[in-house]
Amino acid sequence: MIITVTPNPSLDKTVELPDPLAVGQVQRAAAQHAEPGGKGVNISRALTAAGHQTLALLPGDPTDPVLTALCEIGVAHRGLPVGEALRTNIAITDPAGTTTKINERGPQLDAAAVAGFQEMILRAAQGASWAALAGSLPPGAPTDFYARLITALRENTPDDAVSASTDSTGAESPGTDDAAADDSALVAVDASGEALAAAAAAGPDLIKPNAEELLELHTALCGAEQAEKPGPVEAPTAAATITPEELEIDKTQVLRLVRDCQAHGVRAALVTLGAHGALLVPAPGSGEPVLTASGPPLEVRSTVGAGDASLAGYLSAAQRGASPADRLRQAMAQGRAAASLPGSTMPGPDDLRLSDVTVAEFTPETKDTAS
Numbered sequence: 018m019i020i021t022v023t024p025n026p027s028l029d030k031t032v033e034l035p036d037p038l039a040v041g042q043v044q045r046a047a048a049q050h051a052e053p054g055g056k057g058v059n060i061s062r063a064l065t066a067a068g069h070q071t072l073a074l075l076p077g078d079p080t081d082p083v084l085t086a087l088c089e090i091g092v093a094h095r096g097l098p099v100g101e102a103l104r105t106n107i108a109i110t111d112p113a114g115t116t117t118k119i120n121e122r123g124p125q126l127d128a129a130a131v132a133g134f135q136e137m138i139l140r141a142a143q144g145a146s147w148a149a150l151a152g153s154l155p156p157g158a159p160t161d162f163y164a165r166l167i168t169a170l171r172e173n174t175p176d177d178a179v180s181a182s183t184d185s186t187g188a189e190s191p192g193t194d195d196a197a198a199d200d201s202a203l204v205a206v207d208a209s210g211e212a213l214a215a216a217a218a219a220g221p222d223l224i225k226p227n228a229e230e231l232l233e234l235h236t237a238l239c240g241a242e243q244a245e246k247p248g249p250v251e252a253p254t255a256a257a258t259i260t261p262e263e264l265e266i267d268k269t270q271v272l273r274l275v276r277d278c279q280a281h282g283v284r285a286a287l288v289t290l291g292a293h294g295a296l297l298v299p300a301p302g303s304g305e306p307v308l309t310a311s312g313p314p315l316e317v318r319s320t321v322g323a324g325d326a327s328l329a330g331y332l333s334a335a336q337r338g339a340s341p342a343d344r345l346r347q348a349m350a351q352g353r354a355a356a357s358l359p360g361s362t363m364p365g366p367d368d369l370r371l372s373d374v375t376v377a378e379f380t381p382e383t384k385d386t387a388s
């Protein structure tokens with residue numbers, strides 16, 4: 018059982034344009050979609066499509082369009098009533114695969130709602146193998162919400178009364194379906210900015226940043242002095258001066274940044290690098306190799322939710338006891354499939370092209386110092 022936590026869910030509206038976005042002009046949509054979203058919700062949608070047991074936890078009233086949509090598509094969830102509408106986020110896509118995203122702030126949560134949400138999560142996590150904490154925090158939630166949750170999840174112990182509760186689908190909570198039943202849930206975090214920095218320092222088992230989020234995290238955890246200092250891998254460029262686009266094509270630098278962050282609490286990292294694939298950096302001391310994944314060029318329709326599909330792929334492979342290489346392959350295949358689908362559609366098993374993905378042990382480039 019994998020629980021997902023989405024503190025700031027959204028109704029995701031996607032508008033598909035027949036031409037590139039023209040700022041300041043009136044344009045007609047070629048198609049439009051609305052889907053229940055927010056990163057954790059997407060992960061649960063992808064896990065459900067892959068046939069895994071998952072429970073999405075989110076704030077939201079039972080009549081909110083996000084929750085009613087989850088009921089319609091059969092994704093098990095629990096909503097914490099907050100008496101306010103959830104946000105609507107807009108994605109605008111064009112035929113070249115360019116995605117423009119506008120995300121609302123989300124409803125204001127008061128202290129009681131924040132505490133109630135944490136309590137709901139801790140109860141649902143009992144007996145879960147993984148908890149995926151994903152997305153931005155809504156107004157009112159403290160920046161260290163994920164960090165505190167990680168600590169609380171570590172201390173969370175099974176409780177028979179809780180495992181007999183029911184979820185929104187009316188089914189009994191699965192409670193225990195895997196080897197982690199007697200332990201606290203492993204924690205994966207997919208967030209950004211200050212919430213990610215605070216969470217990463219609390220030592221979740223896995224983080225899933227993209228290039229931009231990794232740069233932000235490095236700056237927050239390591240500061241300028243770390244960016245200048247040579248890490249375990251030779252660094253051709255200081256983190257302070259590299260752009261996310263440059264970082265995506267420089268996996269040696271990605272590894273160096275992750276290594277720096279690992280000195281500040283980060284454990285394993287799955288770094289998604291858009292068209293340039295992904296890097297899986299194991300937790301320090303695990304003895305596992307760093308792995309890289311890549312694939313052939315892809316016709317991109319919408320990048321919204323591709324990272325969420327990747328994390329879902331990693332978790333679903335982990336759930337069936339797959340090796341790190343197969344976790345990375347599944348992550349990459351699911352992310353690619355999501356990018357080739359419209360809106361924030363989550364791929365199902367028929368959409369995956371696992372054989373397109375190449376996974377190899379990563380050898381960092383060393384700077385030529387001979388000259």
Ligand SMILES: O=P(O)(O)OC[C@@]1(O)O[C@H](CO)[C@@H](O)[C@@H]1O
Nearest residue numbers: 027054055056106120152153322
């Ligand atoms: O504002 P956040 O929480 O950072 O991101 C929210 C969001 O952009 O993330 C998902 C895609 O990853 C979408 O479903 C959703 O609209």
